[in-house]
Amino acid sequence: MTPFEMNNQTFVTEFIFLGFSNHSNLQGLFFLVFLVIYLTTLLGNMLIIMATRVSPALHTPMYFFLSNLSFLDICYTSTTIPVLLVNFFREKKTISYEGCLSQIFFFVTSAGTECVLLAAMAYDRYVAICRPLQYPVLMSMKVSVCLVAGSWLCGLVNSATHTVLATMLTLCGPNQISHFLCDIPLLLKLACSDTSVNESVLHVASATIGLSPCLFTAGSYTLIISAILRIPSAQGRRKAFSTCASHLTVVVVFYGTANFNYDRPREGYSLDMDILVSVLFCVVTPMLNPIIYSLRNKEVKSALRKLAGGCAFPCNINV
Template sequence: MNIQNQTRVAEFVFLGFSGVPKGQMYLFLVFLTIYLVTLIENTTIVTLIQLDSRLHSPMYFFLSHLSCLDVCYSSVTVPKILTNFLRQKPTISYNQCMVQMFFLMTFAGSECALLAIMAYDRYAAICQPLRYSNLMSSQVRVPLAVFSWLWGLLNSALHTSLATNLSFCGANQIDHIFCDVPPLLKIACTDTYVNEMTLHLASIFIGLSPFLFILLSYVYILAAILRIRSNTGRRKAFSTCASHMIVVFVYFGMANLNYNRPSAGYSLEIDTLISTLYCIMTPMLNPLIYSLRNKEVKGALWKVLGLQGKESTSNWLKA
């Protein structure tokens, strides 16, 4: 038999939701709702930051990039999942799979770097307030934002180029809900040692290093918060930091389980849950945690909606 016929796979079949054949329409509605909420939240934040001059600060500059990343991140996977639900045929062509994997890993790597940069921004604002304007000037924050996008792009280019050299020998059933490196390595019939070592090494530099940097930044931030004399201010700061850290732990924790799990020991259901949490739920939660709870963002939203008077009345009643 021709080698090309043995190794060339025209399409892949996703098995992630194969255990719920009668619940496809309910899952479609759930994922559609999550996707629409994600788009509305993140596009609203980007629009508000662009329209309101009070939000033209380094923190909101990075938040706008995070919202753009979350829209892209979610759009790489969810539309294809929704299409497959409607078609009742969970498949993807080989070329589409490679493209999906490329952009997925680009945005995932970029988000890791951007979350670390945002943690540094908060560290500079809280622990170095007198130097903050210099530490986060436009000459600094713009290159940092560009670096976060390039960080993910280079990581993705490396993994995708290695994945295109894999042979699958007719095996085309992926134990996942979208195309990613680990499930593809699982069904490849060629030696995947280089791919696996590259994946583990990249997870240290792309995932673990930013995570440790974030933890270190928040150690300094929490130390500064403990010096706040006002109990109210301290509680508010702790609440904000705790919500940020929850998102960070969920995102990096699920990503680590996804890219560094052993070859055996995880069920298809657990893999699907992990992927849904870090790749689909996180883009919806980020705006709620990082932006929509901020007074400045809510004030800008009231202003755009023409309800600024209502906001002032609400603040007067709270006072």
């Protein structure tokens, strides 16, 4: 292909992933590790969803948000891991152009929605602890549905904007992505056309979809912790903190790995380090969320035990 043809190429048909390419002798081991992580993520989050549906004690806004978070985590990992698992058995690890754009759309949708949803969950905990008498009104099921719908809408609009702008890029070789997934910043590196609009939208989205929910969540927990510290009894403080400990842990893990993945300096890091950091954010975090809620929340643990008991003894059904 001549330089002229390269600079006018707009019909890229596939991208080649370079992630894990430095360890060809470990492909089988990587496949098993990621398969176990994926199955654990699916099972854990599906159990959380089922538990919140069948247990009357979990029919509250807090657990309505949790079931949506679990569904998001399933979408999140299902966007990237299946393609990764297939590529472990392929000498040339590729994804089609359309597949790459689809992966970007669903990946960015899931990430953006989760940012806003975590902020909605923080607001729920703020109302429960700081304004408990107004909780039934301020956090009615109608309000909860609107907050979840708003979270999805923010994620979808943000993702659709990035994806549409990505289709307008002129891409020129090599069509190699130094990663195991498609993402907006990675695609911009392959463009030979002007990317200023894409980058500006990316910065605006980082502030509105990423930073703003994070600051809102941090502000909510500042007020929550302040209110908890004013509770006179130690037992009361422990009980109040236990209602938000799981969510606070999930928030710290999510934003901690996201910040390290996107905001750290790129210089001085090898491809293997970039891959490891992204694995923590994109793969491990969705697996940890149901584990955190299962270990730290008594109501969830009780519902899961009842669910497991019902599955183990189906003969108790009346005939």
